Amino acid sequence: MALKEIKYKDKTFKLSYEIINSTKKESLLILHGWGSNKEIMKQAFSKELKEYKHIYLDMPGFGASSNDMILTTKDYSQIVKLFLEILKTDPKIVMGHSFGGKVATLLNIPYLVLLSSAGVVTVKPWSVKVKIATFKLLKPLGFAKIRELFIAPDAKNMSHEMYET
Template sequence: MAIKPVRYDGTTFRIAYDIFNPEGERDLVFLHGWGSDKALMRQAFSKAFPSWRHIYIDLPGFGKSENDRVLTTSDYAGIVDAFLKAIGAKKDAAVGHSFGGKVATLLAPDRLVLLSSAGIVLPKPWDVRFKIALFKLLKPFGGARVRRLFVSQDAAGMPQNMYETFKNVVDEDFSARFAAYRRPALLLWGKEDTATPPKTGETIASLMPDARLHLMEGDHYFFLKHPDETIAKMEAFLETV
């Protein structure tokens, strides 16, 4: 693992990263989902794509990349872009899982792989809407104590700045951002995914002018449970001229 300080919007971010296949001719950037880190992506893909230079990044606030600011998805993309420039990397291709899919889309790489990406807002179930309404009603009386009772698993245990960041990114409608991406895209989705259901993948595929969608066996982490099939589809896409 290495650390690279990068400057973005008046703040220095120390980005933790790993590089595999350093002699690779093209650059392949891997971006993890919310609450995860680069180790998850490295576990899935480090032994694949031998002709590519792999760049695995801990997004600020996760893994070994620290963060004490409140950020937006656009900030994350700006920080990653500054990091790639700092290490002399190109945006030949990017792979993003879940939240990382939104960041990868904003990078506008030559080729984009989305793994169960976030970014499409679906109607919330009745019980979730009730919980949100109750939280808003009780929040003035309990502050942080009430937050601990109602916070989602994705936000549990976060420092305040990361909780505010989570609120910034959790319900973003990225429809226009996906539609603006006009280069080749591969969308892989777990058929049993409940975090970002297959319907969201179908919506993104309909928005992107040059996208192909494949539904895979498995849940939100289908690529860990079925790596061979996932890698085969990615290789076919990445190696197409």
């Protein structure tokens, strides 16, 4: 594991990453999903696609990477771009799972491999719409503590900043 410091919007992010097959010319950036980390992606893909240099990155707030501010998907993509600039690498392929796929779509990399990716707008079921509306209605009335009833399992242990992201 290695760390790179990225400066973005007057904040410093310490990004954890790992490179496998470092002698290969062509690189492949692999981005994890929400609530996940590079280690899970590495377990799944490190033995595959051996003709590529693999770059596994913990995006801000996940795994061993720091984050103490609310970020948008565009912010994540900008931070990843800065990370790639610092590494002096220009991957031709980015593979993203779920939220990682959503970030990947903003990177303008020639080839995208999207694995169960978030960000593709689909109609929410009525039950989800009711859940969201109920929480938004009760939150200003001081019922923010009932958040635990509404929060998705992959966000239960996240900080306020990460949840708001």
